[in-house]
Amino acid sequence: MIIEIADSKRVIPEGENPANYIVLVDDLRDIVVSLWASGAEAITINGERLVATSSIYGVGASVLVNTAFLSPPFRIEAIGAEGLLDRFSTNPAFLGRVAQRIEVFGLEFASQPADPLELAAFVGNTRFRWAVPSEEVP
Amino acid sequence: MKSRVAQATLFAVAMLIGLLGVGQLNSQARPIEISRLSAAELSTLIETLTARNRELRSGLADIREQLRQYEVSGPQGDSALQVSREDLRRITAFGGLAPVDGQGIVMDVDGDLDAIALNDLVNELRNAGAEAIAVDGVRITARSVAIEGPRAIEIDGVEVGERFTLKAIGSPDGLLGAMERPGGIISQLELFIKATIQIRQAESVQLPASAISLLPVVGKPVE
Numbered sequence: 001m002i003i004e005i006a007d008s009k010r011v012i013p014e015g016e017n018p019a020n021y022i023v024l025v026d027d028l029r030d031i032v033v034s035l036w037a038s039g040a041e042a043i044t045i046n047g048e049r050l051v052a053t054s055s056i057y058g059v060g061a062s063v064l065v066n067t068a069f070l071s072p073p074f075r076i077e078a079i080g081a082e083g084l085l086d087r088f089s090t091n092p093a094f095l096g097r098v099a100q101r102i103e104v105f106g107l108e109f110a111s112q113p114a115d116p117l118e119l120a121a122f123v124g125n126t127r128f129r130w131a132v133p134s135e136e137v138p
Numbered sequence: 139m140k141s142r143v144a145q146a147t148l149f150a151v152a153m154l155i156g157l158l159g160v161g162q163l164n165s166q167a168r169p170i171e172i173s174r175l176s177a178a179e180l181s182t183l184i185e186t187l188t189a190r191n192r193e194l195r196s197g198l199a200d201i202r203e204q205l206r207q208y209e210v211s212g213p214q215g216d217s218a219l220q221v222s223r224e225d226l227r228r229i230t231a232f233g234g235l236a237p238v239d240g241q242g243i244v245m246d247v248d249g250d251l252d253a254i255a256l257n258d259l260v261n262e263l264r265n266a267g268a269e270a271i272a273v274d275g276v277r278i279t280a281r282s283v284a285i286e287g288p289r290a291i292e293i294d295g296v297e298v299g300e301r302f303t304l305k306a307i308g309s310p311d312g313l314l315g316a317m318e319r320p321g322g323i324i325s326q327l328e329l330f331i332k333a334t335i336q337i338r339q340a341e342s343v344q345l346p347a348s349a350i351s352l353l354p355v356v357g358k359p360v361e
Contacts, residue, residue, distance in 0.1 A: 051280045052232065055264035079356055128228065131238040134239045
């Protein structure tokens, strides 16, 4: 499935916090949590593959994923078993915050199933500086 | 069996090496407006960029050495196989499928955290450079997320109580500093959720392999 989320295009009412009308790092985290909890097997955000060491971190107005600074619009692609979109759409992690923000503040949001979908491999360092594997692979 | 292991390893590693040619700090869409960042955000940005650049330089040096090893051991089957076994061991451990040991930190958490807070903790550790993480013995993989279960928070189907131990392997000073920075995740949890968190550095943190299967049912590797 593919998810696209972008800042709201609504006119911000006077006195309201403009930050409510942009995609926040928490929105991306909630979407990713919902996807993993719904059985996603692989996820990318704007082409950045998520692995065991991937963080989604807000830095100013940008979002740092792996070594890439990303800005909206955000395109999140996920591979998973049939019904992933339905499971995601009803997952509490999605419904709890981000779904409400989409409705209340007009964040631009679209989702659709996609088949086939090819996700880029992780581009980064997989070598440990501190951890040592403690057993041989059979 | 040996040839299949070598082939699988070389395939995995070749994918990795082949993609690293375009791996670099990249910025998509609009650049960060430095002038608009607060002092705290600038500090975070500098630390993050420094850490990322260090990782990339280290990774590039390692890959060059790896290529040299392959070139040298190419004609020698057993040597190439040994190199492949080491790579497979490392990649498997990186993914969370093998136990690991190393320096790091141990956090004892006591508080009514919800799934969001626990996921935030894990995210902070990853951003601080944690190479491997486990929560009450549950190894965190790419797919491991905390969710609200019927009775308690669950990770990979395992319940996490109000008191749990979080262990992470990585730079002890880096991890501790990131967790304890003023206004950081620990101070926020202690303030808003009334959690008690005790954190200490450890010379040897042993983390088990994940108990879940990461074998994709739908996804297939692309050659």
